[in-house]
Amino acid sequence: MRAVIPYKKENAKSRLSTVMTREQRETFVEKMLLDVVATLNEGGIRNLDIITPKACDVKKEVKANIIEDDTDLNDCLNEYLSQKEEPILIIMADLPLVKFSHIKDIVASKADVTIVPGKGGGTNILFIRKPENFRVKYYGSSFENHCMIAAQQKLSIRVYDSFLASTDIDEPQDITELLLHGQGIAKDYAERRFGKTESKGRVKISPFNEILMS
Ligand SMILES: Nc1nc2c(ncn2[C@@H]2O[C@H](COP(=O)(O)OP(=O)(O)OP(=O)(O)O)[C@@H](O)[C@H]2O)c(=O)[nH]1
Numbered sequence: 001m002r003a004v005i006p007y008k009k010e011n012a013k014s015r016l017s018t019v020m021t022r023e024q025r026e027t028f029v030e031k032m033l034l035d036v037v038a039t040l041n042e043g044g045i046r047n048l049d050i051i052t053p054k055a056c057d058v059k060k061e062v063k064a065n066i067i068e069d070d071t072d073l074n075d076c077l078n079e080y081l082s083q084k085e086e087p088i089l090i091i092m093a094d095l096p097l098v099k100f101s102h103i104k105d106i107v108a109s110k111a112d113v114t115i116v117p118g119k120g121g122g123t124n125i126l127f128i129r130k131p132e133n134f135r136v137k138y139y140g141s142s143f144e145n146h147c148m149i150a151a152q153q154k155l156s157i158r159v160y161d162s163f164l165a166s167t168d169i170d171e172p173q174d175i176t177e178l179l180l181h182g183q184g185i186a187k188d189y190a191e192r193r194f195g196k197t198e199s200k201g202r203v204k205i206s207p208f209n210e211i212l213m214s
């Protein structure tokens with residue numbers, strides 16, 4: 001099997017722009033990528049590709065094969081899948097809460113397609129046993145899209161149920177989950193910029209002043 005991480009650094013995480021500058025978002029997405037790569041490496045996944053529009057945006061120390069492709073997320077992944085004959089794990093770069101135990105469970109799945117839903121209808125991880133004929137359709141209701149694509153091809157589906165693996169970091173409230181449950185360098189980065197506060201029975205982030213000024 002191989003794992004692939006689609007990654008775009010330029011102006012990443014625009015939904016965090018109310019709490020982070022562009023430069024901070026680009027640094028943050030890089031930290032999250034490094035956490036995901038470390039998790040995969042920890043579990044001995046050595047066959048790792050990163051598909052990115054700009055190869056120079058991936059740090060040299062990242063142990064992965066870098067594929068430069070400036071087509072959009074769906075086009076670059078569909079081109080990638082069409083060339084593969086071994087099981088492929090597609091894992092997003094914004095999943096710093098994923099642990100190797102999740103990856104181990106997912107790749108041990110007997111189903112043809114294992115889907116880890118993301119919040120709000122997204123797809124955080126897809127494990128596809130026979131990728132040649134599978135096509136992805138991210139954005140919008142991609143969880144439903146991927147279930148439908150698998151069903152149309154009469155492939156068996158497993159939906160992997162995990163709070164941490166389903167928590168992608170898209171919006172300010174997601175940073176709260178990172179502060180509460182994270183362990184890696186993305187959490188350290190967030191901790192230098194945000195505190196936690198309680199309001200109306202919920203924990204929220206409270207940006208330190210420097211973020212608002214920089
Ligand atoms: N190769 C590639 N990866 C992408 C592209 N767009 C997003 N990604 C990656 O796909 C994953 C999910 O993307 P999003 O959650 O939409 O992240 P984002 O585009 O940085 O965030 P927003 O600007 O808030 O939509 C992340 O790993 C991104 O780095 C793209 O055009 N090409």
Ligand SMILES: C[C@H](OP(=O)(O)O)C(=O)O
Nearest residue numbers: 118122123138139142170
């Ligand atoms: C790429 C997209 O990510 P989201 O916008 O849901 O984080 C998806 O999962 O379809």
